Every structure is written in structure tokens, then in C-alpha cells.
Amino acid sequence: MKAPEIQGQKYAPSDYLFVKIVPGGNPNDFLEWVHRSAGQLGFEMSAAFPFSRTRFPHAVNRLAVVKVPKGAAGVALEWILKSPLAERAEQVPPRRFFYEPNDLGPPSGTPNQYALHLCRLPEAWHITRGDSSISILISDNGFHLQHPDLIQQWVTYPSDLPNDGIDNDGNGYVDDYLGWNAVDNNGSVSADVPALTHATAVSGIASARTDNGLGIAGAGFSCRLLPVKISDSTNIPIAGYSAFFFAVDRGAHVINCSWGGQIPSFGEQSLVDYALSAGCVVVAAAGNDNDTIPVYPAAYPGVISVAATTAQDIRFSLSNFGSWISLCAPGHAIFTTDFNASSQQYTYAPRSGTSMATPLVAGVAGLMKSLYPLASPALVKQCLTGSADPIDQIPANAPYTGLLGSGRLNASAALACFRQFIPPKAQVRFSDDSTMARFCADDTIPIKAISAAGPIQNVTWQALSPGLHIGMPTDSITPVWFDNPGFYQLRLIVNNTYGSDTTEVTLEAISRPALYPALQRQANTLQCTNPLPYTYWFKNDTLLPWFSDTLNVTQFGKGLYVCAGATAPGGCRNPSNPIPVQDIITSFVPNSTEPEIFQTPQGFGIHPVQGPVFWSLFSITGQKMAVSTTAFFSLPSLSKGLYILSLTYENKNYFRRFVVW
Numbered sequence: 001m002k003a004p005e006i007q008g009q010k011y012a013p014s015d016y017l018f019v020k021i022v023p024g025g026n027p028n029d030f031l032e033w034v035h036r037s038a039g040q041l042g043f044e045m046s047a048a049f050p051f052s053r054t055r056f057p058h059a060v061n062r063l064a065v066v067k068v069p070k071g072a073a074g075v076a077l078e079w080i081l082k083s084p085l086a087e088r089a090e091q092v093p094p095r096r097f098f099y100e101p102n103d104l105g106p107p108s109g110t111p112n113q114y115a116l117h118l119c120r121l122p123e124a125w126h127i128t129r130g131d132s133s134i135s136i137l138i139s140d141n142g143f144h145l146q147h148p149d150l151i152q153q154w155v156t157y158p159s160d161l162p163n164d165g166i167d168n169d170g171n172g173y174v175d176d177y178l179g180w181n182a183v184d185n186n187g188s189v190s191a192d193v194p195a196l197t198h199a200t201a202v203s204g205i206a207s208a209r210t211d212n213g214l215g216i217a218g219a220g221f222s223c224r225l226l227p228v229k230i231s232d233s234t235n236i237p238i239a240g241y242s243a244f245f246f247a248v249d250r251g252a253h254v255i256n257c258s259w260g261g262q263i264p265s266f267g268e269q270s271l272v273d274y275a276l277s278a279g280c281v282v283v284a285a286a287g288n289d290n291d292t293i294p295v296y297p298a299a300y301p302g303v304i305s306v307a308a309t310t311a312q313d314i315r316f317s318l319s320n321f322g323s324w325i326s327l328c329a330p331g332h333a334i335f336t337t338d339f340n341a342s343s344q345q346y347t348y349a350p351r352s353g354t355s356m357a358t359p360l361v362a363g364v365a366g367l368m369k370s371l372y373p374l375a376s377p378a379l380v381k382q383c384l385t386g387s388a389d390p391i392d393q394i395p396a397n398a399p400y401t402g403l404l405g406s407g408r409l410n411a412s413a414a415l416a417c418f419r420q421f422i423p424p425k426a427q428v429r430f431s432d433d434s435t436m437a438r439f440c441a442d443d444t445i446p447i448k449a450i451s452a453a454g455p456i457q458n459v460t461w462q463a464l465s466p467g468l469h470i471g472m473p474t475d476s477i478t479p480v481w482f483d484n485p486g487f488y489q490l491r492l493i494v495n496n497t498y499g500s501d502t503t504e505v506t507l508e509a510i511s512r513p514a515l516y517p518a519l520q521r522q523a524n525t526l527q528c529t530n531p532l533p534y535t536y537w538f539k540n541d542t543l544l545p546w547f548s549d550t551l552n553v554t555q556f557g558k559g560l561y562v563c564a565g566a567t568a569p570g571g572c573r574n575p576s577n578p579i580p581v582q583d584i585i586t587s588f589v590p591n592s593t594e595p596e597i598f599q600t601p602q603g604f605g606i607h608p609v610q611g612p613v614f615w616s617l618f619s620i621t622g623q624k625m626a627v628s629t630t631a632f633f634s635l636p637s638l639s640k641g642l643y644i645l646s647l648t649y650e651n652k653n654y655f656r657r658f659v660v661w
């Protein structure tokens with residue numbers, strides 16, 4: 001069943017104004033003038049951008065955004081244009097989401113994903129299955145974050161804890177742990193109207209969890225999703241422009257805009273240019289008006305504008321068309337992630353429109369960026385359009401010759417085109433593209449070594465500063481440790497048969513907190529007795545969005561739980577003993593007296609033994625490494641690090657933590 005949606009939505013006037021400051025003018029001086037104007041105008045105007053003085057260095061092309069009360073835009077515009085600091089001003093143009101018509105049923109037969117086959121995604125995934133370091137920003141309405149086929153795909157930033165009202169990482173966005181709400185300026189991107197599922201449908205097409213035996217596959221495969229909520233409960237995308245700021249500030253590689261409108265805007269175009277110049281690929285929907293009038297942001301130069309086609313490569317009956325289209329992608333009856341508001345179930349449903357064609361292209365752009373993250377948006381666009389399968393020759397498309405872009409998306413051909421432009425020699429970078437990283441004692445440092453031609457042959461790390469020690473590296477991680485906290489310079493070299501690449505990074509080494517939190521279970525509640533200011537929870541290897549000292553396991557299900565304490569958000573964390581939760585129980589008897597558990601250099605033993613014993617050895621991240629059912633557990637050969645031994649004896653669990661050095 002399809003969730004009801006607002007249909008035939010009309011453009012709504014905006015309460016936001018773009019203002020271009022005169023050369024040499026300071027947007028903050030202008031915004032102060034705006035603030036002082038309230039007395040003469042009789043109403044308040046507020047800054048929607050820059051948010052504060054600390055954000056001023058981010059100002060784009062002398063741009064400011066002012067929010068005015070409903071209906072006051074005309075008076076405010078006239079007033080603002082009198083300011084000696086304002087060079088230009090305009091109302092932020094009205095925008096809307098592109099919805100599919102509600103009379104479209106599923107394609108005949110069982111639900112399918114014809115679009116992925118038609119666009120040759122299975123072949124493309126032979127070349128790359130994307131990369132979890134690549135983020136596709138979805139600017140849309142509210143998200144159903146808990147959808148089981150999406151929940152593991154969101155990009156999270158533990159350096160800003162959610163819901164504490166503090167911008168812990170000081171990037172200008174308060175509580176942007178998981179995306180950004182650009183309307184309310186907070187970190188809550190969830191769907192406030194459960195029946196509105198546009199964002200959830202778009203997200204699944206771009207990059208639903210793939211190869212997880214559940215639901216659907218998403219084009220971007222391992223690429224992650226960065227949600228930005230640009231509308232409120234009225235479901236009008238009033239803050240689409242701010243997604244471009246956020247994309248640059250969080251380093252998004254691709255931005256998906258399944259929205260737009262017919263009025264161009266210098267302010268919006270400045271922001272699109274800002275994102276493009278930062279290397280972010282901008283993909284935008286052509287709209288569903290069945291006409292040729294250009295739609296923005298799709299029609300701005302440099303943007304990849306996407307029209308919609310059917311399973312037969314015929315123009316989707318409502319899709320816009322015109323000389324401003326870059327290419328087409330399937331946008332009819334696309335089976336994707338959904339939420340059924342009446343049954344309160346996370347579901348899947350077919351959706352149509354250019355909104356659904358666009359994220360397919362965005363997902364493929366994510367795959368391309370996975371191979372070559374520094375590729376320019378122009379190169380990505382060139383290969384996507386240049387490799388599309390022509391569709392003008394199809395008789396039903398005859399009236400639209402030259403008006404459907406270069407044809408229908410072919411992901412496999414796009415990647416083949418793109419690969420020619422990747423430097424054949426090996427490339428290396430630190431996983432988040434930074435040249436500055438923090439790490440903790442005994443951490444591994446993730447790196448990304450890319451070889452477009454043949455395998456990586458060698459990975460070499462050179463510690464350029466004394467006191468930094470390097471373990472055995474692979475082409476994805478290396479363990480590092482240090483003598484004292486401080487700054488260390490590190491060089492990384494990789495090579496393949498075509499040559500080598502070198503990068504250097506400054507590492508800030510910080511000490512782990514000395515104290516380990518204790519973890520206890522009482523019935524279905526886990527209590528992290530945490531002497532440190534910040535608490536994190538892990539289930540198996542996954543960081544949970546839960547930051548208080550107690551956690552109810554019924555909310556997260558069975559698994560191996562670890563809590564961790566840290567002195568700062570995102571800083572070094574000391575993990576607790578893990579607690580395996582095999583059953584969700586309603587009562588629990590805490591441990592009483594322990595048998596003697598003794599340790600020798602060879603392993604661990606227990607006595608007296610009056611029944612079966614069961615040992616499990618875990619890595620500190622919860623990965624099970626060995627089991628034994630004998631009274632003495634001989635340790636396998638272990639590399640340096642911290643380990644957890646679990647013993648089940650007489651229906652009780654005991655834990656020992658030990659270090660190999």
C-alpha cells in the first residue's frame with residue numbers, strides 16, 4: 001500500500017531573502033543593520049546565513065540570507081535595497097518536491113528493480129561496489145532513519161553528540177551527529193509527518209543497504225547517505241539552498257536534489273557553484289510538468305539534470321524535457337524503501353517521477369567518486385552523459401528528439417569511461433581526505449589506497465617524527481602507537497606497476513582515558529558505570545545512536561554490547577567489558593560468587609570444575625576469535641592489543657580483560 005502524499009502541490013512564496021553584499025562589505029555588519037531595522041519596519045528580520053560571526057569565513061560570494069515574517073518579503077526587500085551594504089537582493093525562489101502521481105500502480109507481476117538491470121548496475125558493481133567513505137547528500141523532506149534497509153547507511157559524526165544542544169565539534173551546526181535540519185537549524189532530520197516518505201524513497205534508490213539479504217539494492221551500494229531536511233511539516237522545500245553549504249562543510253561527494261522550480265536565482269546559483277568548485281557533484285531532477293520550461297537547480301550550468309524514462313526507455317509521460325536535460329534515468333514504478341503510516345511498518349513501494357530517476361544517477365556518481373574521489377564534477381558529468389545509451393531513435397520518443405539529453409543512464413559504460421581518466425599510477429590518501437588526523441593509543445589508522453591499473457604492490461609508512469611506531473600495514477589500515485601524546489608527521493607511499501604516490505599527514509596523538517567503565521546487566525537494562533563525561537554504545541561493531549549511561553536492550557536486540565567512556569566527544573574511548581545479550585529477558589539474577597579463574601602465560605583456567613565450561617575470546621571490537629570447552633583455555637597466537645575473554649559456567653557469565661604486548 002502506498003502512503004498518501006500531497007499531490008498537485010503549488011509553489012509557495014518564500015520568507016527568505018538572498019542578499020549580495022557590496023564588495024568589501026561584511027555580511028555580519030549588514031545583518032546587524034538588518035537587526036537594527038526592526039524599530040523602523042515594525043517587524044523583526046533574522047539571519048538565516050551566516051548564522052554567526054564564526055561562520056563568516058564560510059560566506060559565499062558575499063552572500064547573506066535573511067528570514068522575514070510571513071507576507072513581509074516585499075516590504076523587507078524594498079528596505080534592504082536601501083542599505084549601502086546591499087548590492088542585490090531577491091526572494092529565495094519557491095521550490096517544490098517532484099512527486100509521482102498517485103494513480104500509478106506497481107508494474108505487472110511481483111515487485112522488481114528493472115531500473116538497476118536496465119542501467120547495467122550489476123556490471124558496474126563488478127568494477128566497484130562503492131565505498132563507505134563516499135557520502136551522497138540527500139536534500140529532501142523528513143527521513144525514516146530506522147528503515148531496516150537504510151539504518152546502516154547514514155553518515156554519522158560522533159564528534160558532535162546528538163541532542164545536547166551543543167556544537168561539540170564547533171563546525172557551526174549544533175548537534176549534526178546524523179545530518180542537518182536546515183529549516184529548524186538542529187540535528188533532527190526525522191520525518192515529522194510519518195506519511196511523507198519522499199526522502200525515504202529517494203534515499204533507498206541512491207544507496208539502500210545492498211547485499212544484506214533484505215529489501216532492495218541501491219545503486220550506490222556501499223556509499224553512505226547524508227540526510228539534510230529542507231522542508232517542515234508543510235512539505236515545501238524552503239531551505240534547499242542550505243544543503244549546498246552543508247555539503248561543502250561536511251565534505252559530501254555528491255548532492256541529490258529531487259526538487260526545484262522554474263524561477264532561477266543568483267543566490268542559489270552561487271551556492272551551486274560553491275558546491276561544484278568544492279568538488280561536489282550536483283544531481284537535480286528535471287521536474288514533472290510535461291513541458292520544456294527549464295527547472296532550477298537542474299538547469300544551472302554544471303548541474304547534472306535528470307529526466308525520467310520507463311522500462312521501455314520511453315519518456316515518462318510527466319517528465320519535463322528540453323535542451324537543458326543532461327540525461328535520462330528510469331523514473332517509472334521504481335521499487336524503493338517506504339513507510340506505511342497506517343500500519344506503522346517499514347515497507348517498500350513503487351514510486352515514479354524525475355525525483356526517483358535522479359537518485360539513481362546520484363548513486364552512480366557515488367560509485368564513480370569511490371574510484372577517484374578527487375575527480376571534478378565536470379568529469380563525472382562528462383562520463384555520465386557521454387556513455388548514456390541513445391534513446392532518441394525509439395519511435396515513441398520521436399517528438400522529443402534532442403530534448404532527452406544524451407540518452408538513458410548506463411552505469412557500466414559510465415564507469416568504463418571514467419576509469420580512463422583515473423591516473424594509472426596508484427593513489428593514496430587518508431580515508432577522510434584530510435591531511436590532519438587524531439588518533440588514540442593502539443588505534444589503527446584507516447587509509448585508502450587506490451589502483452586503477454593492476455593491484456597495489458607495496459604500502460610503506462614512514463614515521464618522520466621520533467616516538468611514533470608503526471605496525472604491519474595493509475592497503476586499508478595500519479596500527480600505530482606512540483611514546484607520548486603530541487604531534488607526529490607521517491608519510492605514506494603506495495605503488496603499482498605504473499608508479500607510486502606519496503602523501504603526508506600530521507597525526508595528533510592523544511592518550512586514552514585511564515579509567516575503564518564497568519558494564520552491568522539488570523534484566524533488559526545495561527548500565528554503563530561510567531566515570532568519564534561521555535558515553536558511547538556499540539552493538540557488535542556498530543556505534544549506536546545512544547549516549548546516556550543506561551541502555552534498554554529491547555530497543556536494539558540481541559548482540560554483543562560494549563559501552564565506552566571518553567573525555568571528549570569523538571575522542572579516545574575506553575571500552576568496557578562486553579556483555580553478550582543472547583536473549584531478551586524479563587528477569588536476571590546478577591553474578592554472586594565467582595569460581596577461581598587463573599591466568600598463566602599460555603592461557604586461562606578455571607577450578608574447581610563441576611560442569612561444562614564455555615570460553616569465548618573476543619577482540620576489543622567484539623569480534624569472536626576463538627572458543628573452547630576445556631577447563632584450561634590455551635590462547636591462540638595473538639597480535640598486540642586488548643582482548644576480552646568470556647566464560648560461561650554454571651549458567652553465569654564471567655569476563656576477563658587482558659593485554660598482549
Ligand SMILES: [Ca+2]
Pocket residue numbers: 160167168169170171172173174175176
Ligand atoms: Ca556540529
Ligand SMILES: [Ca+2]
Pocket residue numbers: 160161162163164165166167168174175176
Ligand atoms: Ca551536540
Ligand SMILES: [Ca+2]
Pocket residue numbers: 149208209210211212213214215216217218
Ligand atoms: Ca537491501
